[in-house]
Amino acid sequence: MIDKVKPQETSEVRRKATLAKVAAKQLALLTTAQKNEALEAMATALIVNELEIIDANQLDLARGKENGISESLLDRLALNSARIAAMAEGLRQLIDLPDPIGEVLEQIDRPNGLHIKKVAVPLGVIGMIYEARPNVTVDAAGLSFKTGNAVVLRGGSAAIDSCQAIVNVLHRALASLGLPVDAIQFIADPRRSSVDEMLKLNGLLDVLIPRGGASLIQNVVQNATVPVIETGAGICHTFIDASADLEMALAIAVNAKAQRPSVCNAMETLLVHAEFAKQHLPAIASAMGAKSVELRGCEQTIALLPNVHEATEQDFATEYNDYILNIRVVATLDEALDHIARYGTLHSECIVTNDEHNARRFLQEVDAAAVYHNASTRFTDGFEFGFGAEIGISTQKLHARGPMGLPALTSVKYNIYGHGQVRG
């Protein structure tokens, strides 16, 4: 009799995650010196093998052009010597950052003689789901390695050849040092099903970190059973209070909107106290106009700036990532707080004011990862906070919030030292 049931084949995702889990056990035991040596070797390997990477990148670019992807996506995808050098430099910067693993975070001596140490340990295996960005491959591999974590990388299929070439180069660097190459896994299966499989891989993946646009992130948040660290989406507000200094308010608002509109900590909506608006809204409009920012406004805004189009409900709920700004005039601080509570994404919010009482209320009452008094929301960033490289900006409240440096990629463990204690 012929067995008609074919034995279940292990998928690429499951196979590679299993290898990563085995490697994670070895990784957790590496010394800081070993990990730094590996980072240096990986950085060097990227530069030495840049032609191999650029050749692979040409395949992605050619396919991208064939498929008619946009100029800006092609630009994001393209690699050259300078960009590869920047990736290598990113790895080298990790060398200088303190290694959080093994740090004793707390020591407790109990009356019964038990000595308890709370120690930082790696998370284990990190699953990264991201868009067609070769540089995220290097970032994620480096940050994971420095923290003793294995990583399973699932990048956007448009960058698949570049990412695979980068991972091949990193593998050779690890192999040359006798370190576990399985610590860095790249999923080559471009089908959506490989993402779906990662989302449910409890027991093999310890955490999923999505990086990319809102729909990518929401797919992970809505469908994963593996714990997720939610990153990114930012509908950030700046509130200019009645007592704000005009010059400061202009500088902060223009910086928050126009210095780099494509990023998550850029401002999408400006809230302006009615008293300030009455006097200064034309000055704001002209400063934004000078930066080619398109304005959309509430009724009161339009009363003061007749050429501005009306901002819809949908506009207030949109992360433009572009040279577009909503303006809403509010009568009170409370109205500003309500607007932020309704439309904000818990990312970065700012008040510009000279009123200490209002500043205190804003800092305390706004629920967001980063709340600013008299400074641009654009500072929400691992480097700007002094953490060094970041894996993303968490907009959830569990585990890590705000810019996530190396400690966000760690867990803890209690080691308990006894001499025969039993519980009575």
Next chain:
Amino acid sequence: MIDKVKPQETSEVRRKATLAKVAAKQLALLTTAQKNEALEAMATALIVNELEIIDANQLDLARGKENGISESLLDRLALNSARIAAMAEGLRQLIDLPDPIGEVLEQIDRPNGLHIKKVAVPLGVIGMIYEARPNVTVDAAGLSFKTGNAVVLRGGSAAIDSCQAIVNVLHRALASLGLPVDAIQFIADPRRSSVDEMLKLNGLLDVLIPRGGASLIQNVVQNATVPVIETGAGICHTFIDASADLEMALAIAVNAKAQRPSVCNAMETLLVHAEFAKQHLPAIASAMGAKSVELRGCEQTIALLPNVHEATEQDFATEYNDYILNIRVVATLDEALDHIARYGTLHSECIVTNDEHNARRFLQEVDAAAVYHNASTRFTDGFEFGFGAEIGISTQKLHARGPMGLPALTSVKYNIYGHGQVRG
């Protein structure tokens, strides 16, 4: 024309979670003194109104008997003066614990003059899903309140009248102080669908904490889109190494198994080094026998203890929570580590040894919330660790691991103080 589409009614779950979210904003602003006053008022109210609670409890008990639930479940459900006093005492103990909210966890001064404060804040709204245990209602309400969190409670339907009466009493205590009663919400809908709805309530619930048996927890972990803190399941091991002291090994093993077998930090499987087993397995068997522990063993165990039944794969993967113990003889420390990696649930694991090298390896290499050298796994507990009351024992790696005291119910926020800084 008659509109045949009935406007969508807001469910009890959504309505109560929305009220909780509004209350959470007020709760976050309460002082420690106000929160402690409320805890004292709630404790007093439980005692003053014990008859109201006991009457309601009689309804649950009568229904339980009618439905033929087990004696042990009926006992767990039953309330009397002493048990209500214990609940009240639990609330009073929270008063003495330090309030984590508002604590400045880190201060950073940046070269550009930005001053960054990392501050502990409440999570917001906590969803608790638990079994028919009235005491969990009080515990969860108290722990949430002390940390400035609103809570949505969904207890097992067998305790619904008791829980509702308890919540009514707590509400009156809050109302008497003019504090927001909506901070504590109890879901009276006994249908499974009310749990399902809570699992997907992103935007209203900030975290879900399941407390109960493995199937309850797995339902939440597998189906929730709201972030979850996984608690509880414990397949804990004790490994007796070749060099272990016999007396200490016996004391620790008997305590870990038999002092209170029904809890998650009790031992389910004893791993014994072959050298130790050869000499001492009969002594272990007789010590366990004296506590009425049924033994199941591997082949080598049975060779030394012929009356013991064979332990199956399934046995090694079972959390008995009962007077049953698996014994497996292992040839090396590595074999013990492999067994734990395969069957453990990352909860609590112990090595009994006089070999410092092996102890170090075990503490470092075992992946679990609590790893013991020469002490019983039964110590994994908030009170035993000196944290005071606990909301559960986390067996996941994100956010909190091990016994979760008050700080596990907090998040953080960065407050950034500037004087007009913009990003260059």
